[in-house]
Amino acid sequence: MNTELVIIGTIRSSIKERANAPKMENEPGAVRARIEVAPQYAEGLNAMEPGTQLEIYTWFHKSARDALMVHPRGNMNVPKRGVFTTRSPNRPNPIGLHRVTLVDMEGPLTLVVEPLEAIDGTPVIDIKPKPKQMG
Amino acid sequence: MNTELVIIGTIRSSIKERANAPKMENEPGAVRARIEVAPQYAEGLNAMEPGTQLEIYTWFHKSARDALMVHPRGNMNVPKRGVFTTRSPNRPNPIGLHRVTLVDMEGPLTLVVEPLEAIDGTPVIDIKPKPKQMG
Numbered sequence: 173m174n175t176e177l178v179i180i181g182t183i184r185s186s187i188k189e190r191a192n193a194p195k196m197e198n199e200p201g202a203v204r205a206r207i208e209v210a211p212q213y214a215e216g217l218n219a220m221e222p223g224t225q226l227e228i229y230t231w232f233h234k235s236a237r238d239a240l241m242v243h244p245r246g247n248m249n250v251p252k253r254g255v256f257t258t259r260s261p262n263r264p265n266p267i268g269l270h271r272v273t274l275v276d277m278e279g280p281l282t283l284v285v286e287p288l289e290a291i292d293g294t295p296v297i298d299i300k301p302k303p304k305q306m307g
Numbered sequence: 308m309n310t311e312l313v314i315i316g317t318i319r320s321s322i323k324e325r326a327n328a329p330k331m332e333n334e335p336g337a338v339r340a341r342i343e344v345a346p347q348y349a350e351g352l353n354a355m356e357p358g359t360q361l362e363i364y365t366w367f368h369k370s371a372r373d374a375l376m377v378h379p380r381g382n383m384n385v386p387k388r389g390v391f392t393t394r395s396p397n398r399p400n401p402i403g404l405h406r407v408t409l410v411d412m413e414g415p416l417t418l419v420v421e422p423l424e425a426i427d428g429t430p431v432i433d434i435k436p437k438p439k440q441m442g
Contacts, residue, residue, distance in 0.1 A: 218389035254353035
């Protein structure tokens, strides 16, 4: 089984450091950002329409993958708990999920989206429309 | 950058074939199923509480990863479009996202969840609580 991810694109954002990134996209600090898709995946964007609600899957490449117990939201005053009961970026497979609106396409390979809290340079591993009828 | 996924668990389900699986968890055919977590990730389940809404991330190991244009929902009567405008399991990184309720824990390593449409044997790559306040 091939479980090696391919990087399909990269986040371009004014948020440059993890310390400055909000923890969730609905918290203050999430910004309008760009996703630059690699040219070999251009066809995958065919029929992409501004206004669509998208799920952006990212790879938190700066995360600690050996963390199994973490302080929720990094708060040392709260006892550690299992990483699968939290949304910590430090986890065995550090996949980020970001719900955004596609504001615009800038040429065939660049998506303008908001609000996004991921830092500049974050690898993108998937883009999907938000499911219909789902909470 | 290490982008090799680790398999943290496996789906155990009465749905044995992809042909029998519904396309979405809110369609008829999704069932109560089990997630068996690998023993080395047991700590990650610490403080996991039944009743929690979870996101289960899976790896569609039977998918075609070279698909960039697909017929929506596999319907040949609908023109092909970019895979990133669909939720097709055939995509460069075939990550599945499933919203479920944790019904029960059966011992320290087995989660009972519903409704789940993934087939028996599907690898699990992450488990996260559903974000608060999110649509």
